[in-house]
Amino acid sequence: xxxxxxxxxxxxxxxxxxxxxxxxxxxxxxxxxxxxxxxxxxxxxxxxxxxxxxxxxxxxxxxxxxxxxxxxxxxxxxxxxxxxxxxxxxxxxxxxxxxxx
Amino acid sequence: xxxxxxxxxxxxxxxxxxxxxxxxxxxxxxxxxxxxxxxxxxxxxxxxxxxxxxxxxxxxxxxxxxxxxxxxxxxxxxxxxxxxxxxxxxxxxxxxxxxxxxxxxxxxxxxxxxxxxxxxxxxxxxxxxxxxxxxxxxxxxxxxxxxxxxxxxxxxxxxxxxxxxxxxxxxxxxxxxxxxxxxxxxxxxxxxxxxxxxxxxxxxxxxxxxxxxxxxxxxxxxxxxxxxxxxxxxxxxxxxxxxxxxxxxxxxxxxxxxxxxxxxxxxxxxxxxxxxxxxxxxxxxxxxxxxxxxxxxxxxxxxxxxxxxxxxxxxxxxxxxxxxxxxxxxxxxxxxxxxxxxxxxxxxxxxxxxxxxxxxxxxxxxxxxxxxxxxxxxxxxxxxxxxxxxxxxxxxxxxxxxxxxxxxxxxxxxxxxxxxxxxxxxxxxxxxxxxxxxxxxxxxxxxxxxxxxxxxxxxxxxxxxxxxxxxxxxxxxxxxxxxxxxxxxxxxxxxxxxxxxxxxxxxxxxxxxxxxxxxxxxxxxxxxxxxxxxxxxxxxxxxxxxxxxxxxxxxxxxxxxxxxxxxxxxxxxxxxxxxxxxxxxxxxxxxxxxxxxxxxxxxxxxxxxxxxxxxxxxxxxxxxxxxxxxxxxxxxxxxxxxxxxxxxxxxxxxxxxx
Numbered sequence: 001x002x003x004x005x006x007x008x009x010x011x012x013x014x015x016x017x018x019x020x021x022x023x024x025x026x027x028x029x030x031x032x033x034x035x036x037x038x039x040x041x042x043x044x045x046x047x048x049x050x051x052x053x054x055x056x057x058x059x060x061x062x063x064x065x066x067x068x069x070x071x072x073x074x075x076x077x078x079x080x081x082x083x084x085x086x087x088x089x090x091x092x093x094x095x096x097x098x099x100x101x
Numbered sequence: 102x103x104x105x106x107x108x109x110x111x112x113x114x115x116x117x118x119x120x121x122x123x124x125x126x127x128x129x130x131x132x133x134x135x136x137x138x139x140x141x142x143x144x145x146x147x148x149x150x151x152x153x154x155x156x157x158x159x160x161x162x163x164x165x166x167x168x169x170x171x172x173x174x175x176x177x178x179x180x181x182x183x184x185x186x187x188x189x190x191x192x193x194x195x196x197x198x199x200x201x202x203x204x205x206x207x208x209x210x211x212x213x214x215x216x217x218x219x220x221x222x223x224x225x226x227x228x229x230x231x232x233x234x235x236x237x238x239x240x241x242x243x244x245x246x247x248x249x250x251x252x253x254x255x256x257x258x259x260x261x262x263x264x265x266x267x268x269x270x271x272x273x274x275x276x277x278x279x280x281x282x283x284x285x286x287x288x289x290x291x292x293x294x295x296x297x298x299x300x301x302x303x304x305x306x307x308x309x310x311x312x313x314x315x316x317x318x319x320x321x322x323x324x325x326x327x328x329x330x331x332x333x334x335x336x337x338x339x340x341x342x343x344x345x346x347x348x349x350x351x352x353x354x355x356x357x358x359x360x361x362x363x364x365x366x367x368x369x370x371x372x373x374x375x376x377x378x379x380x381x382x383x384x385x386x387x388x389x390x391x392x393x394x395x396x397x398x399x400x401x402x403x404x405x406x407x408x409x410x411x412x413x414x415x416x417x418x419x420x421x422x423x424x425x426x427x428x429x430x431x432x433x434x435x436x437x438x439x440x441x442x443x444x445x446x447x448x449x450x451x452x453x454x455x456x457x458x459x460x461x462x463x464x465x466x467x468x469x470x471x472x473x474x475x476x477x478x479x480x481x482x483x484x485x486x487x488x489x490x491x492x493x494x495x496x497x498x499x500x501x502x503x504x505x506x507x508x509x510x511x512x513x514x515x516x517x518x519x520x521x522x523x524x525x526x527x528x529x530x531x532x533x534x535x536x537x538x539x540x541x542x543x544x545x546x547x548x549x550x551x552x553x554x555x556x557x558x559x560x561x562x563x564x565x566x567x568x569x570x571x572x573x574x575x576x577x578x579x580x581x582x583x584x585x586x587x588x589x590x591x592x593x594x595x596x597x598x599x600x601x602x603x604x605x606x607x608x609x610x611x612x613x614x615x616x617x618x619x620x621x622x623x624x625x626x627x628x629x630x631x632x633x634x635x636x637x638x639x640x641x642x643x644x645x646x647x648x649x650x651x652x653x654x655x656x657x658x659x660x661x662x663x664x665x666x667x668x669x670x671x672x673x674x675x676x677x678x679x680x681x682x683x684x685x686x687x688x689x690x691x692x693x694x695x696x697x698x699x700x701x702x703x704x705x706x707x708x709x710x711x712x713x714x715x716x717x718x719x720x721x722x723x724x725x726x727x728x729x730x731x732x733x734x735x736x737x738x739x740x741x742x743x744x745x746x747x748x749x750x751x752x753x754x755x756x757x758x759x
Contacts, residue, residue, distance in 0.1 A: 032734075
């Protein structure tokens with residue numbers, strides 16, 4: 001017996017849009033990073049689900065790659081957050097707008 | 102034997118390198134190294150006489166540059182003759198230079214340049230191909246530039262060096278075009294290869310190739326209208342004038358035409374052109390020689406005139422005669438220059454014949470040397486120039502050019518006049534060196550020009566201890582070369598006694614091929630009658646010079662005559678027939694106008710303008726698009742989301758419908 005793939009995809013889509021909403025709505029960079037992680041993992045869930053349906057290991061392997069990149073991204077992202085906090089003494093992403101044209 | 106050929110070619114260069122490397126330590130020793138290497142090269146050239154005159158000459162392949170471009174050395178009768186003159190006369194001049202440059206701070210630099218010149222000139226004449234010849238052609242121009250500007254603290258010397266170099270480059274470009282055209286037409290750059298394919302060349306193409314070659318000859322050999330650099334080149338030390346601007350480099354044009362005899366033979370119009378240019382140059386040089394006061398400029402104009410004879414001879418097809426005049430000229434003109442150097446040395450850098458006079462008692466040796474050279478250059482019967490000049494002039498008749506014959510004969514008379522004028526002004530009459538300039542009509546600005554002469558003050562040369570002046574150099578150092586050259590100035594012509602059966606003619610064998618006459622032969626009278634006629638004209642020239650400058654009465658009145666002549670010299674002579682002014686008006690000023698136009702309009706408005714417009718456009722676009730850069734990370738994320746949604750919508754709805 002197995003769960004229908006549609007359920008996995010639906011869960012993945014819900015997770016992804018929670019992540020998107022988190023990135024767009026929240027101002028705390030830590031929460032934004034967490035939301036990004038959520039989107040990564042939503043994508044990962046979709047990848048492994050399809051990999052099982054098509055019996056193709058490429059999806060599994062790709063997930064390893066994404067997890068690795070996500071770890072690196074989190075490390076760099078946290079480092080940036082710490083650096084910005086040291087300089088600006090605040091953690092509001094809207095206040096950090098130095099690239100305004 | 103081919104190893105010897107390589108040694109001849111490289112010995113002077115090795116000498117130059119050694120002097121360059123060790124110069125400051127060597128000082129006068131540099132002169133000995135320079136002379137020794139060049140004289141050794143002379144001996145090694147002589148050793149190869151047999152191989153060179155054998156059929157085909159001595160040959161040595163050097164290197165294949167690009168497949169099809171094999172460079173090598175060739176020693177045949179023609180290059181043998183030139184090599185012997187370059188190393189032989191050159192060696193004598195180098196020995197003389199040790200004495201002449203005795204107390205010059207930069208004596209090592211001088212000999213490095215001189216040896217480098219000998220190497221470059223050997224490259225020119227020993228190459229068996231046009232590319233090597235062109236390299237040598239350029240290098241002698243470079244050496245000439247170095248040596249004209251040897252006293253580079255004199256603005257006039259620097260100016261003259263630059264002028265000579267620029268005009269010579271015009272000639273180099275001409276030869277370069279000839280190389281291109283010859284390679285395209287014959288597929289070869291070696292002389293042998295080109296001549297074996299010469300049937301591929303004819304008519305207009307051949308004329309253009311010969312014309313391009315002749316541009317090179319005219320620039321290097323000071324032919325009209327590219328002659329103006331030669332008189333200015335006298336700014337160099339006198340041995341330089343003797344070696345480069347009299348005996349060897351300026352005769353490279355004669356060599357080139359003789360070397361390419363098979364091509365010229367096939368192109369009568371080109372030969373006619375060269376003959377006329379040579380004749381015009383001979384006449385013009387002689388006329389300008391009349392009106393000079395600087396002893397070296399008199400000799401410079403006479404060189405130009407005599408090269409005109411040579412070019413006229415080889416151009417018209419009388420190769421043996423033209424080359425014979427090169428041979429004799431090398432001795433008598435080098436001798437004349439070196440003798441002039443003796444005078445200049447004795448009178449402490451005085452070059453103005455107005456300030457000389459009466460030197461025959463003070464310097465009898467120089468007087469006899471100068472007399473020998475003068476009699477040789479004017480073609481006095483029995484002296485070397487007599488044989489060569491007669492042969493050239495008479496060849497004009499044989500090749501159907503009576504007009505050129507007349508010009509040649511007339512020039513001989515003028516030559517006799519101005520050479521004896523120089524001789525009388527320097528060696529006869531009262532010594533005028535202590536007179537005031539004004540008494541002799543010497544204009545003050547010309548004197549100021551010369552007073553700029555100082556010892557070189559290059560920083561490196563200044564820190565070097567000055568060469569101690571032990572009085573003067575041993576007299577034989579300068580006198581021996583002059584004596585040898587004067588001896589040859591007298592006897593060198595005897596190789597050509599007997600015309601076409603003489604050793605001279607047999608020496609070349611069939612090297613030049615037969616030159617079909619440009620026009621029907623118009624031999625109106627025999628060669629002996631022609632000789633008589635030319636000799637009579639020469640005698641008239643001498644007599645006129647004697648009456649005006651040499652007779653006892655003229656000697657007494659010399660100061661008044663000189664003053665009247667200096668002040669009354671027509672402007673046309675002072676400006677040397679306005680060639681410099683014409684070149685200035687026709688080439689220099691238009692070129693400068695074009696440059697000014699480009700600098701004032703094209704550069705700021707077209708080039709810089711274009712760049713500025715592009716930059717302004719990029720800036721304008723930036724103003725529009727920078728509104729998009731809010732710096733708010735969350736709005737970027739939203740943009741990405743919307744964009745991605747659009748893509749997905751496109752592929753989901755429209756993309757799938759297709």
